[in-house]
Amino acid sequence: MESSDAIDITLPVDRSLIIEELMNEYGDAIVRLSFTYTNNAAAAEDLTQEIFIKCYEKLPTFNQQASLKTWLFKIAINHCKDHVRSWHFRKVALFDKLLPGQTKPLEDDIISREESNALASAVMKLPIPLREAVYFHYYEELTVKQIAELTNGNANTIKSRLKKARERLRGLTGGYYYEK
Incomplete structure (x- = not known):
């Protein structure tokens, strides 16, 4: 045919x-x-x-x-x-982008995946303004200034949101969240 x-x-x-x-x-x-x-x-x-x-x-x-x-x-x-x-795709895509997989031994991979899932779940629990700042900064790799322009906000407000988000993430993940 x-x-x-x-x-x-x-x-x-x-x-x-x-x-x-x-x-x-x-x-x-x-x-x-x-x-x-x-x-x-x-x-x-x-x-x-x-x-x-x-x-x-x-x-x-x-x-x-x-x-x-x-x-x-x-x-x-x-x-x-x-x-x-769809909501499902955006949530899964966000998790995948925030927490990319790596090639490691199986035990390390399982531990890393559990930590990644915990971090991704914690990010999704943040209020939208904080989640938005985390998303743009860590996933889209935008600068604070770029995020402020994109959201019609103030650069100091974005810095404050990122700081609050990191503090909340430390609390939500039992303190094992750290910035690389």
Whole structure:
């Protein structure tokens, strides 16, 4: 098959055959597209499965105003954007960015992961202004001045928020939080 646009989808048609052809033709491309949104291979594969399920469910509504390929990619883009905007993705992405994994022996990795999870949980417990300052400073690596400009705040206020955040993080993590 050269292109899914050649697929005859006039009903009645077995939707599973059409989806199977779409998966064979565009499956890898949808995984790559999903990866560009998530930067996570496992999440991209999960999203791809969800996208093809959604296509299967929506196939009867396809009105052939666009090509089947265009329709599939539009569904994929919208699904990926919804995923990236979701609370779960933002929380997981924040944890991953604040606490990047490292290659270590298994015991060190387990201990490090527990500490990282505790720190990430503690960051998520901070009030939004403090969490925002921590996020921009440590994840986005912005300077205090840049954060102040971005948030329409005062540089001294941002410094104060970072100091309060570090103090609270020490308390929330049992004192093992330290700045590197």
